[in-house]
Amino acid sequence: MSIEIEVLNGDASWPVAEPLMEAVWPPHVLQKLPWGEVVFAHADLRVLVQSEEQGLLCHVGIFRREVTWNGRKLRAGGIGAVATREDCRRHGHASIALNAAVQTLRHEGAIDFGMLFCEPHNAPFYAARGWQLYEGEVYAEQPEKGRLRFDVLTPYIFHIRRSPLRGVVDLCGLPW
């Protein structure tokens, strides 16, 4: 099976991504998750792994954000909404898409570090791919609630130009 990997504008490619997002996180599944009610940002870019026969196999969202770390402005490259079709898992698609996302962030030239938030059971997947646990505090915004501590998912950092691993990160907006 030949696959195609594309990095596309986030809004324009949402119609392609949406059915996979709905299939992986349908409302009844979301309802039971500790982060099910969190309002997340929309991706600026999307890595799409597709095959001609099966359509979209895997998705990774890319988010560019000026955050603060201990009060200092830094450029974070966010990764989120990592998902592979259930019947296509364990074939390396997410690894390929994640790698393409990190390469995209690197090539942007202005990104200081990659950052993602995951459920503890997915942490070994990211740790095996070079991501490091962020041991500090994370703050983010939520509609009507304002700025609050974001601790329902576990933060991981990928070194690009620096690796902040402790301290206070303010996402200065919605989480991803």
Ligand SMILES: CC(C)(COP(=O)(O)OP(=O)(O)OC[C@H]1O[C@@H](n2cnc3c(N)ncnc32)[C@H](O)[C@@H]1OP(=O)(O)O)[C@@H](O)C(=O)NCCC(=O)NCCS
């Ligand atoms: C987490 C998730 C995205 C992984 O997607 P995937 O496409 O199966 O990921 P990969 O195939 O790249 O890697 C998964 C495992 O399969 C293994 N694998 C990769 N290619 C393989 C192959 N050809 N044969 C057997 N195993 C393989 C990898 O080594 C990896 O195992 P490891 O983590 O122990 O190293 C997927 O399980 C998923 O969509 N889960 C539900 C949504 C979710 O939780 N997303 C994460 C949000 S943070």
